[in-house]
Amino acid sequence: MKKLASILIVMLASFALLATGSSESSSDGRVTITIGEHVANIETQSPHVAKIISGFLAENPDVDIQVSGSEVSEHLTKMRLAAQNDSLPDIIWLEQPIAKEMAAAGYLHDMTDDLEAYGINDSLLPGLVHSCTVDGRDYGLPSEIMMVGFFYNKTMFDELGLSEPETFDEFISVIDSIHAAGITPIAIGARSNYSVWAFQSMLTRYGFFEKLPALESGELSWVNDDFIHFFEKVATMRDHHAFSTNVATQDYFEAKEVFLAGNAAIFNSGAWDIAAFEASPIAHEMGFFWGPTFTDGVGDQRIAIKTSGGVYCISEKAAKDPSKLDAIMRFFSYYYGEPGTKIIAEETFALPTSRYNGQIDESQHPVLSEMIKKLNDDWASTKEPFSSLSTNVGNTLFDAIFGVINGIYTPEQACQVVEDAMALER
Amino acid sequence: MNQLRCPSRTKIILLAPTMIMYIVFLVMPLFIAVRYSFTDFSGIGKAVFSGADNYMKLAEDRLFLVSLKNTMIIMGLSGVGLLVGSFIVALVLNEDFPGNTLSKAMIFAPYVIAPIIVGLIWGFILNPEYGLINSVLRKLGLESLCIEWIGGTKWTPVAVSMVFFWQLLGFHATIFLAGIKTIPGDLYEAASIDGCSRSRSVFLITIPLLKETIIMNVILIITGVFKIYELVVQLTGGGPNHLSDTLVSYMYYVVFTSSRYGYGMAIAVFILVISMCVSFFYLRISRNRGKEAAA
Numbered sequence: 001m002k003k004l005a006s007i008l009i010v011m012l013a014s015f016a017l018l019a020t021g022s023s024e025s026s027s028d029g030r031v032t033i034t035i036g037e038h039v040a041n042i043e044t045q046s047p048h049v050a051k052i053i054s055g056f057l058a059e060n061p062d063v064d065i066q067v068s069g070s071e072v073s074e075h076l077t078k079m080r081l082a083a084q085n086d087s088l089p090d091i092i093w094l095e096q097p098i099a100k101e102m103a104a105a106g107y108l109h110d111m112t113d114d115l116e117a118y119g120i121n122d123s124l125l126p127g128l129v130h131s132c133t134v135d136g137r138d139y140g141l142p143s144e145i146m147m148v149g150f151f152y153n154k155t156m157f158d159e160l161g162l163s164e165p166e167t168f169d170e171f172i173s174v175i176d177s178i179h180a181a182g183i184t185p186i187a188i189g190a191r192s193n194y195s196v197w198a199f200q201s202m203l204t205r206y207g208f209f210e211k212l213p214a215l216e217s218g219e220l221s222w223v224n225d226d227f228i229h230f231f232e233k234v235a236t237m238r239d240h241h242a243f244s245t246n247v248a249t250q251d252y253f254e255a256k257e258v259f260l261a262g263n264a265a266i267f268n269s270g271a272w273d274i275a276a277f278e279a280s281p282i283a284h285e286m287g288f289f290w291g292p293t294f295t296d297g298v299g300d301q302r303i304a305i306k307t308s309g310g311v312y313c314i315s316e317k318a319a320k321d322p323s324k325l326d327a328i329m330r331f332f333s334y335y336y337g338e339p340g341t342k343i344i345a346e347e348t349f350a351l352p353t354s355r356y357n358g359q360i361d362e363s364q365h366p367v368l369s370e371m372i373k374k375l376n377d378d379w380a381s382t383k384e385p386f387s388s389l390s391t392n393v394g395n396t397l398f399d400a401i402f403g404v405i406n407g408i409y410t411p412e413q414a415c416q417v418v419e420d421a422m423a424l425e426r
Numbered sequence: 427m428n429q430l431r432c433p434s435r436t437k438i439i440l441l442a443p444t445m446i447m448y449i450v451f452l453v454m455p456l457f458i459a460v461r462y463s464f465t466d467f468s469g470i471g472k473a474v475f476s477g478a479d480n481y482m483k484l485a486e487d488r489l490f491l492v493s494l495k496n497t498m499i500i501m502g503l504s505g506v507g508l509l510v511g512s513f514i515v516a517l518v519l520n521e522d523f524p525g526n527t528l529s530k531a532m533i534f535a536p537y538v539i540a541p542i543i544v545g546l547i548w549g550f551i552l553n554p555e556y557g558l559i560n561s562v563l564r565k566l567g568l569e570s571l572c573i574e575w576i577g578g579t580k581w582t583p584v585a586v587s588m589v590f591f592w593q594l595l596g597f598h599a600t601i602f603l604a605g606i607k608t609i610p611g612d613l614y615e616a617a618s619i620d621g622c623s624r625s626r627s628v629f630l631i632t633i634p635l636l637k638e639t640i641i642m643n644v645i646l647i648i649t650g651v652f653k654i655y656e657l658v659v660q661l662t663g664g665g666p667n668h669l670s671d672t673l674v675s676y677m678y679y680v681v682f683t684s685s686r687y688g689y690g691m692a693i694a695v696f697i698l699v700i701s702m703c704v705s706f707f708y709l710r711i712s713r714n715r716g717k718e719a720a721a
Contacts, residue, residue: 098470101685105470191663246553246556248662248665392684409667
């Protein structure tokens with residue numbers, strides 16, 4: 001019986017060892033950094049990261065980098081499970097709500113002092129310093145600029161005699177004209193419930209951030225006049241046939257294809273799509289606007305989400321190894337310093353999160369040029385509401401917006417759904 | 427000799443690998459799920475005990491009740507359809523006719539396709555905008571018959587039932603066919619000599635002698651319905667707004683998208699309990715009827 005018990009213990013121990021794995025620095029002085037990314041194929045979906053890694057490795061032969069990635073929701077699920085197993089990658093891409101939860105739970109490294117020591121804060125764009133903080137401490141670096149709104153097909157607009165709308169009335173008038181021409185006004189897919197970026201901008205114009213503290217404390221309910229007005233505007237868009245009839249069965253990627261194929265005039269997206277749009281046949285026909293302003297809105301109406309999107313964090317476990325932490329910070333210095341920024345702007349034509357002084361050829365890169373102009377226009381920048389909510393409330397807000405788009409919820413019901421989710425956390 | 431001296435030790439050694447796997451991958455997760463179902467665990471940080479709160483919330487959660495209703499609709503529709511349909515198919519396949527083997531292969535084929543692929547295929551067939559069914563109806567000038575097979579609030583559970591039926595028909599027919607093959611042919615011969623028609627012999631001989639097979643099929647259908655996930659995710663993603671979610675797809679959303687692990691585990695435990703209850707309830711009724719018939 002003792003023998004049997006020994007065999008069982010050995011089997012269980014082997015199993016535990018297999019499950020745990022190891023990512024410590026090797027004895028020959030080489031350091032291996034593991035990165036958990038939010039895209040399945042880094043070369044095609046985040047080419048700037050792939051190129052920065054190549055550039056960094058060429059200059060730092062003592063470091064190896066292993067990247068694993070999957071699509072956003074799958075990646076986040078994996079990271080949650082990895083956190084429970086204490087097997088998080090060394091550098092992790094996370095959405096801000098999850099990053100803040102993980103930081104509060106002690107899974108992530110407080111990089112405040114390291115960012116100062118390695119001079120990374122000096123490189124970042126002023127609005128992107130301290131992108132992800134918990135109790136005033138930094139836990140994340142911006143992976144990209146979150147700059148969201150409506151891309152539109154200029155050729156279609158010109159053919160229909162339309163101009164870029166600013167007010168909600170102008171916006172509805174544009175939607176009516178496009179619909180009357182037999183074209184889908186806005187391509188959007190409810191199967192990707194997160195693809196409501198421009199609608200989040202619209203919500204900020206109804207005083208979301210001014211109301212947030214009262215919403216969190218319970219002094220104010222989500223069922224308030226301003227938020228009802230916001231959802232009423234979404235319902236008005238729906239009633240004016242702004243969305244395709246198959247919005248419920250379409251996802252974000254299909255909606256993008258519909259737009260790029262010229263079957264829709266407007267697409268709700270953000271700066272991360274610049275590279276894809278640059279490569280499309282309608283790159284030179286593309287315009288961008290921030291979304292409508294409202295006469296019944298709250299506060300400054302010329303505000304837009306120009307902030308940090310997901311963030312790169314360091315696992316607490318990795319930071320305990322000084323040589324690994326140094327290698328990680330050197331990588332970040334490269335990423336956010338001049339070499340990385342140059343790669344992002346000049347080789348992969350995305351918006352860098354750090355200061356960039358170079359010139360972009362407008363004729364070669366029309367979408368990027370357009371976005372840089374918008375980034376530097378006089379609209380004030382605001383954050384993304386989702387990043388300030390818990391994962392559950394954020395997802396419920398997405399569902400509420402699509403609930404109105406799909407005709408499932410009235411504006412009041414949509415507010416109530418989010419209120420119910422938030423009430424659980426007060 | 428050693429085996430004769432200590433047969434139980436040999437049994438333990440032989441059973442150990444399976445038992446370890448069973449305990450590690452089934453029993454332990456089950457207990458962990460039950461434990462978490464009494465907490466407010468978000469997947470990150472500490473799990474704080476919250477008593478039976480999660481179970482109390484189930485009754486008030488409109489989306490949970492919708493997913494439960496959808497699961498029951500799918501169980502009702504596909505359960506009846508599969509049981510009757512696969513039995514009839516098995517009776518037909520039991521006959522000798524040209525192309526019998528090919529028919530068996532074709533009917534069984536959908537079962538070997540991964541559910542996610544089945545969902546993909548049927549997505550192209552059922553999509554209200556560009557799907558095959560509605561496109562054909564439009565070409566035939568029957569636009570009024572075009573319905574929102576998926577993505578709408580009404581027909582999605584029916585569409586999922588239809589696809590589930592299509593995928594599992596061959597599997598259940600094969601089980602029935604195996605059962606039918608075990609019935610001695612001379613029973614039918616004797617019945618025929620006594621003037622019993624073929625249709626009557628199905629009711630008087632085949633069905634009563636297939637009782638155990640029927641029980642097995644019913645339990646497999648019930649447990650199968652409670653496991654439907656990929657089909658719904660691929661066909662509709664649970665949409666619009668979770669109105670086509672089944673219990674499992676809703677549980678997945680709650681756990682992995684909304685990060686409400688504790689509540690999601692309560693749903694998982696509910697699914698386990700209800701599927702066990704339904705199966706045991708059915709088994710009990712069937713066995714009691716069997717005893718009464720024997721008496």
